[in-house]
Amino acid sequence: MAIFDVLAVLMVLAATFGWVNDRYVRLPITVGVMAMGLTLSLALIALSLVYPSIKVDAERFLSLIDFDQLLLHGVLGFLLFAGALHIELGDLREHRLSIGVLAVVGTLLSTGIVGGLCWLLSRSLELSLTPYQCLLFGALISPTDPIAVLGMLKSLGAPRHLEVQIAGESLFNDCVGVVVFLALLQFGGRPMPAAGRLTLDLLVLVAREVLGGAALGLVLGLLAYLMLKRIDHYQVEVLISLALVMGGYALAERLHLSAAITAVTAGLLVGNQGRTFAMSDRTRQHLDAFWELIDEILNALLFVLLGLEVLALTVRREYVLAGILAVPAVLLARFVATGLSLQLIRAGTSPAPHTVRLLTWGGLRGGLAVALALVLRDHLPARQADVLLVMTYFVVVFSVLVQGLSMKPLVRLYVSASGDQGSSNRPS
Numbered sequence: 001m002a003i004f005d006v007l008a009v010l011m012v013l014a015a016t017f018g019w020v021n022d023r024y025v026r027l028p029i030t031v032g033v034m035a036m037g038l039t040l041s042l043a044l045i046a047l048s049l050v051y052p053s054i055k056v057d058a059e060r061f062l063s064l065i066d067f068d069q070l071l072l073h074g075v076l077g078f079l080l081f082a083g084a085l086h087i088e089l090g091d092l093r094e095h096r097l098s099i100g101v102l103a104v105v106g107t108l109l110s111t112g113i114v115g116g117l118c119w120l121l122s123r124s125l126e127l128s129l130t131p132y133q134c135l136l137f138g139a140l141i142s143p144t145d146p147i148a149v150l151g152m153l154k155s156l157g158a159p160r161h162l163e164v165q166i167a168g169e170s171l172f173n174d175c176v177g178v179v180v181f182l183a184l185l186q187f188g189g190r191p192m193p194a195a196g197r198l199t200l201d202l203l204v205l206v207a208r209e210v211l212g213g214a215a216l217g218l219v220l221g222l223l224a225y226l227m228l229k230r231i232d233h234y235q236v237e238v239l240i241s242l243a244l245v246m247g248g249y250a251l252a253e254r255l256h257l258s259a260a261i262t263a264v265t266a267g268l269l270v271g272n273q274g275r276t277f278a279m280s281d282r283t284r285q286h287l288d289a290f291w292e293l294i295d296e297i298l299n300a301l302l303f304v305l306l307g308l309e310v311l312a313l314t315v316r317r318e319y320v321l322a323g324i325l326a327v328p329a330v331l332l333a334r335f336v337a338t339g340l341s342l343q344l345i346r347a348g349t350s351p352a353p354h355t356v357r358l359l360t361w362g363g364l365r366g367g368l369a370v371a372l373a374l375v376l377r378d379h380l381p382a383r384q385a386d387v388l389l390v391m392t393y394f395v396v397v398f399s400v401l402v403q404g405l406s407m408k409p410l411v412r413l414y415v416s417a418s419g420d421q422g423s424s425n426r427p428s
Contacts, residue, residue, distance in 0.1 A: 003064070006061070006064050006065060009061070010301050010304055010305060011301065013037070013040075013304050013308075014033060014297075014300040014301050014304045015300075017032065017033045017036040017037065017300070017304060018032075018033060018300055020032075020036065021033060021036065027405070028404065028405075029296070029299070029300065030299055030300075030303050030366075030400065030404070031400055031401060031404045031405055033299075033300050033303040033304055033307070034303040034304075034306055034307045034397075034400055034401070035307070035401060036304075036307065037303065037304045037305070037306065037307020037308050038307040038310060038397065038401075039307075040307065040308065041058075041307060041308050041309075041310040041311050042310070044058050044311060045310075045311065055311065058308075058311045059311055059312060062308060062309065062311055062312050063312075065305065067305070067309070067367075067370065067371045067374045068371055068374055068375050070305075070371075071302065071367055071368060071371040072178070072368075072371055072372075072375075073249075073253065073259075075298050075301075075302060076259075076260060076263075076368065077245050077246070077248075077249035077259060077260070077263040078245055078294055078295075078298055079295060079298060079299070080171060080174070080175075080260055080263040080264050080267065081241075081244075081245045081263045081264070081266065081267040081291070082267070082291045082292070082294060082295040083167065083170075083171055083264075083267070083295075084171060084263070084264045084265075084266075084267025084268045084271060085267045085268075085270065085271035085287075085288075085291055086271060086288075087164065087167060087168060087171070087268060087271065088164075088271075088272060089268060089272045091160070091161070091164040091168075092164065092168055092268070094161075094164075095161065095164055095165050095168060097345050098165060098169075098342070098345055099165060099168040099169050099172060100172070101341045101342075101344055101345050102165075102169045102173065102338065102341050102342075102359070103168075103169050103172035103173035103175075103176055104172075104173075104176055105337075105340075105341045105344065106169075106173065106337045106338055106340075106341040107142050107143055107173045107176045107177050107180070107337075108176075108180070109333075109336070109337035109340060109341065110138065110142035110333045110334055110336075110337035111135065111138040111139045111142045111177075111180060112135075112138065113138070113332075113333035113336055113337060114134075114137065114138035114141060114142055114329065114330055114333040115131070115134045115135035115137065115138035115139075116134070117329040117332070117333060118134035118137050118138065118326070118329065118391075119131055119134040121322060121325055121326070121329065122134060122322075125318050125321060125322055126318070127318065127322060127384075127387050128383065128384065129384055129387065129388075130384075132184075133380060133384050133388065135184060136181065136184055136185070136376065136380075136388070137373075137388050137391065137392070138333075139177060139180045139181040139184055139372075140177070140181050140369055140372035140373055140376075140392065141326075141330055141365060141369050141391075141392060141395055142173075142177055142330075142333070142334075142337075143170075143173045143174045143176065143177025143178070143368070143369075144169065144170045144173060144174070144362075144363040144364055144365065145170070145174065145364055145365050145366035145367065145368045145369060149166060149167065149170040149362070149363070149364050149366075162358075162411070165359075166359065166362050169359075170363075171264050172264070174260060174368060175210070175213070175258055175260040175261045175264060176210070178258070178260055178368075178372070179205075179206050179209045179210060179258050179260075179261075180206065181372055182209075183205045183206055183209075185375070185379055186205070208256075208257070209256070209257055209258040209261075210258055210261055212255070212257035212258070213252055213257040213258030213259065213260070213261030213262045213265070214258075214261050214262075214265050216248065216251065216252055216255070216257055216262045216265075217248065217252075217261060217262035217263065217264065217265025217266040217269070218265055218266075218269065220244060220247070220248045220251075220262070220266050221244070221265060221266035221267075221268075221269030221270055221274075222269065224240055224241065224243075224244045224266070224269075224270055224274065225269060225270060225273055225274045225277075225278055227240055228240060228270075228274050228278040228279060228283075229274075229277065229278035232280050232283065234280075234282055234283040234286040234287070235286075237279065237283050237286075237287065238283075238286060238287055238290050241270060241287060241290075241291070244266055244270065245263060245266070245267075248262050248263065248266055249262065249263055275287075302366075302367045303366075303367070303400075305367070306366065306367050306370060306396070306400075309370060309393070310393065313386075313389065313390055313393060314386040314389075314390070315390065319386065319387055319390040319391075320390070320394075322387060322390065322391050323390045323391045323393065323394030323395075324394060326391040326392075326394055326395050327394055327395055327398045330365075330395050331360060331361075334359075334360045334363050335356060335357075335360040338356050338359045338360055338363075339356045342355065342356060342359075357410070358410055358411070361403050361406070361407065361410055362403070362407055362410075363399075364399045364400060364403055364404055365392075365395055365396045365399040365400075366396060366399070366400060367396075369392050369395070369396055370389075370392055370393060370396055372392075373385075373388055373389045373392035373393075374389065376388055376389070377389075
């Protein structure tokens with residue numbers, strides 16, 4: 001089957017699921033599309049008990065899709081750019097301390113806590129996971145997924161400052177998490193150096209990827225801004241933004257820099273300086289409409305694929321139990337890491353009521369975590385990679401279907417407890 005045929009099948013399924021969801025189910029589109037994809041997968045598994053060839057054919061279809069290449073080296077750049085495009089730098093500056101600490105310190109703390117809990121879980125269930133493998137799981141599952149989070153925020157009607165904080169953290173902790181995960185993979189196959197040398201090497205690698213990616217995004221974003229400022233032709237300007245994402249992402253990967261941070265930095269520059277000083281009203285309208293459409297289409301395709309990926313799981317009783325127990329472990333790690341991170345910036349004062357709980361429950365995981373887990377199949381023994389993939393999938397499904405659907409009442413509780421009724425209020 002050609003790649004065009006694969007994309008055609010996914011697009012037809014996404015459009016069908018989207019129509020059924022909008023016409024009858026009326027869930028947020030990402031949640032509804034993923035739920036229907038998951039339902040279709042379970043139905044195919046049930047049918048395969050009678051007609052075994054169905055599951056074989058479905059697995060063969062999924063094997064044609066390289067989730068790692070599709071998401072990490074393709075779709076992610078578009079989604080991060082689209083998300084950053086609509087975040088105002090003024091809002092980001094106002095919340096820069098909390099976003100920065102949550103994205104960096106919170107992600108690193110959560111990685112360590114999840115790694116430790118995963119190690120205890122492995123020993124109790126005799127899963128034969130090493131501490132290094134558990135740390136990899138912590139790195140891939142700790143970042144909140146901007147794909148899932150930004151999709152959820154569109155339907156919440158949350159206060160503006162809360163939306164900026166959650167979206168900003170998600171965009172940046174995703175970048176940090178990917179860099180940490182890839183850094184751990186890079187050092188995983190080498191002889192173990194002294195702990196201090198390993199830590200130093202990791203810090204140098206992370207700093208190079210993060211700072212280099214941000215610098216490249218700034219340079220390319222500035223170049224795109226100068227080009228946009230000299231013309232007033234919305235078709236060409238939209239084309240420039242598209243070239244900025246694709247060219248910048250490809251160049252960053254070629255230079256071994258963080259392509260995710262390059263996309264976010266370029267998106268912030270074009271979405272603020274470019275939107276204000278280099279675009280006419282007509283261009284702004286067309287640019288926004290184009291990237292909103294790209295965002296919706298790619299989200300729908302990814303969540304269809306995420307729902308169908310259950311067909312590729314190796315399911316055993318101990319794997320299922322590990323997946324179930326991984327859900328509270330990841331939530332606990334997120335709660336502790338978020339609480340400690342907020343205390344660092346509150347100078348010993350308590351955050352607003354329900355803030356930690358809201359940020360914990362609103363930290364959704366999505367296709368990014370699954371893509372990173374699938375990467376492990378090329379680096380770990382099959383049994384350990386399958387265990388971590390099943391655990392990841394349980395966390396992601398619970399995150400999107402349960403946490404995503406229950407966020408509205410939690411936001412109302414937050415607004416009621418903090419007395420924040422609008423976007424102009426500063427965060428408490």
